[in-house]
Amino acid sequence: MDILSLFPSNVIALWAVSFGFLAVLYWWKITARKRRHKRKQQQARRVLAKIQTLPAFGYKIAYLRKIDPFTFEELLLEGFESHGFRTIRNKRYTGDGGIDGQVIIGKHRYLIQAKRYRGHIALQHVQEFDTLLKRHNCRGLFCHTGKTGAASKAVSFASERMEIISGQRLIDLLTPGSSFTIATAPQTMMRRTAATRGTNIIVEEADKNTTDSMRVN
Template structure:
C-alpha cells in the first residue's frame, strides 16, 4: 500500500505548497543578498570615480564621511584591487564579527575594519580590533575617515599586527596609480620601538581621545 494513501490529499497539497513557499523564500534571501552586494559594489565604483574629480583632500574626506557604510566597505576593497591586491569579500554585511573584508598582501592575510568618523576615532574600537587580530593570528588594517588621537596611535604603533590607514593615506588608497604601501614586518618593529619611547606623552592624551571620539558608523 502506498504510504501517501494514509494522508488526506488536501494535507499533502498543503505540505507541497508549504515546501514550495519555503524554497522560494530561501532562494529569494540568497539571491537578494547577492543583488545587494552587487549594488553596493557598483555604488563603490561610482564613488571611486567621483573622488578622482574632487579638488582637494578636504572635499574628498568630507565626501567619504557621507557615503553609505556598506558602500564604504566595498570602496576600500575596490581601492586595494586598484593597486593590484587580491581581496576577499564577506558573504554578508552584518554579523561579520568586526571583519569588513580581507586583502592579501605578499604572503600575509590582512583583516579590514572600516569606520566612518566625523571626529576622533574611538580608542576602544582600535583596542578591540587589535584583540580580534590576535585571536585570528593575522595582521589587519583599521581604515577610517576621522582623526587618529594619541591613544589610538599608541595602540597601533605598539602592535605587531595592526596598521591604521586614514587621512592622506586613505586618499592614496582610493587613488589608482598613486604610491600606496603597507608597512613590512621590519618596519612594524621600528614602529613598536618608537611607540615605547613616546609612551608617557601618549598616555596623557588617551582620555581626551576617548571622550572626544564621535562614531558615525
C-alpha cells in the same frame, strides 16, 4: 499499502504548496543577499570614480564621511583591487565579528575594519581591533575617515600586526595609480621603540581622545 493513500489529497496538496513556498523563500533570501552585495559594489565603483573628480583633499574626506557604511566597506576593497591586491569579501555585511573584508598583500592576509568618523577615532575601537588580530593570528588594516589621536597611534605603533590608514593614505588607497603602500615587517621593531619612548605622553591623552571621539559608524 501506499503511504500516500493514508492522507487526503487536499492534505498532500497543502504539504506540496508549503514546501514550494519555503523553497522559494529560501531562494529569495539567498539571492537578495547577492543582489545587495552587487548593488553596494556598483555604488562603491561610482564613489571611486567620483573621488577622482573632486578638487582637493578636504572635499574628498568630507564626501567619504557621508556615504553609506556598507558602500564604504566595498569602496576600500575596490581601492585595494585597483592597486592589484587580491581581496576576500564577506558573505554578509552584519554579524561579521568586526571584520569588514580581507586583502592579500605579499604572503600575508590582512583583516580590514572600516570606520567613518567626523572627529577623533575611538581608542576602544582600535584596541578591540588589535585584540581581534591577535585572536585570528594575522595582520590588519584599520581604515577610517577621522583623526587619529596620540593614544590610538600608540596602540597601532606598539602592535606587531596593525596599520592605521587614514588621511592622505586613505585617499591614496582610493586613487588608482598612486604610490599607496603597506608597511612591512622590518618596520615593526622601529614602531615598537617609538611607541615605548612616547608612552608617558600618550597615556595622559588617552581619556581625552576617547571623549573627543565622534563616530559616525
